[in-house]
Amino acid sequence: MAIEIGGKSIETDEEGYLVDLSDWTEEIALELAKSESLEMDEPRWEVVNFLREYYDEYQIAPAVRVLTKAIGKKLGKDKGNSKYLYELFPYGPGKQACKIAGLPKPTGCI
Amino acid sequence: MSEVKKFLYVNRRAPYGTIYAWESLEVILIGAAFDQDVTLAFVDDGVFQLVKDHDTAGIGMKNFTPTYGALGDYDINKIYVEKESLEARGLTIDDLQHLIWEDEDEDWAEKDSIKVVTSSELAKLMGQQDVVLSF
Numbered sequence: 001m002a003i004e005i006g007g008k009s010i011e012t013d014e015e016g017y018l019v020d021l022s023d024w025t026e027e028i029a030l031e032l033a034k035s036e037s038l039e040m041d042e043p044r045w046e047v048v049n050f051l052r053e054y055y056d057e058y059q060i061a062p063a064v065r066v067l068t069k070a071i072g073k074k075l076g077k078d079k080g081n082s083k084y085l086y087e088l089f090p091y092g093p094g095k096q097a098c099k100i101a102g103l104p105k106p107t108g109c110i
Numbered sequence: 111m112s113e114v115k116k117f118l119y120v121n122r123r124a125p126y127g128t129i130y131a132w133e134s135l136e137v138i139l140i141g142a143a144f145d146q147d148v149t150l151a152f153v154d155d156g157v158f159q160l161v162k163d164h165d166t167a168g169i170g171m172k173n174f175t176p177t178y179g180a181l182g183d184y185d186i187n188k189i190y191v192e193k194e195s196l197e198a199r200g201l202t203i204d205d206l207q208h209l210i211w212e213d214e215d216e217d218w219a220e221k222d223s224i225k226v227v228t229s230s231e232l233a234k235l236m237g238q239q240d241v242v243l244s245f
Contacts, residue, residue: 058180059172063143066183073218 005031017099024052024102032100036091040100044088046075051101061106064094115240116147121156122244125175126166131159132174134245139177142184149188149239150181151232156245157195160206160224175207182211187223194229 001016002009005028011019016035018024029048033040040048050071054062062070064082072080079085085093094106119138125131142148152160159175166173181189189209196202209223227235236242 057176058183059174059177060139060180062180062183063139065143066180070183073212 003028003031003035015099015105017104018102021055021102021104028102029100032102036089036096036099038089038096038100043079044097044100046079047071047085047088047093047097048101050074051097051103055101055103061094061098061101061103063106064092067093067097067106114145114147116149116238117141118149118151118236118239118242120151120153120236120242120244121159122154124155125159125164126169126171130245131156134243135174135177137243137245138186139180139184142181142186148184148186149190149235150186151190151192151235153192153195153229153232155195155199157191157199157201157206160189160191160209161201162205162207178207178209181209182223185211187211187221188225189223190225190227190232190235192229192232193226196226 001012001014003012004010010023010028013019016032018028030040033044038044051061051067054067054070064085068080068082068085070080071085089096098104098106119134121131121134123130138148138150160178162175164173164175181187191203191206203224203226206224210220211223212218213221
């Protein structure tokens with residue numbers, strides 16, 4: 001599969017995750033969000049950027065439980081809970097936010 | 111909630127050359143994500159997995175070892191390294207990554223995750239597990 005952005009074709013796997021992480025740009029994130037029917041507002045960018053930083057440091061996309069805890073620590077308790085994260089990403093913060101961030105599916109996500 | 115089992119993952123092989131070390135780490139993270147009680151042991155050449163600052167450029171492989179730093183986030187804080195294996199390879203705990211976990215009950219105080227144990231202590235630990243997986 002592939003998505004078209006600015007005349008360029010970007011390869012994705014059968015579930016829509018980027019094949020090559022280094023292809024990622026903010027423009028691609030917007031396109032990936034659109035395919036998930038999500039509007040990229042400030043709170044969503046915050047989570048996506050957090051995931052990218054996490055991946056950069058540890059080279060894995062964290063499981064939802066780990067993401068929730070880590071967000072709570074970094075961005076505050078009011079954001080580090082599943083209700084908040086599922087409101088932003090109704091089909092799963094791990095799954096959807098990781099896809100938009102250009103990361104693979106979280107380890108431990110089935 | 112189903113019953114929580116005690117899982118011990120025994121890592122015996124050098125980090126590169128085979129896929130065992132990386133596969134083990136993935137399985138460990140998945141097990142922890144499912145709320146199992148996870149303990150790790152590093153013995154024989156497995157102790158090299160935890161050595162800090164791997165430079166893998168020469169063998170054209172990705173250095174996956176930064177991922178060990180995420181173990182604390184997964185609440186994995188029982189990491190045992192066999193003393194005899196370290197000594198036989200001229201290593202000490204200072205050659206290993208400093209792995210920590212944060213204790214939520216103590217205002218996120220950082221605590222060490224790695225403990226060096228003798229092979230007889232490790233044998234005792236193995237006896238206390240429900241499941242032992244060797245990689």
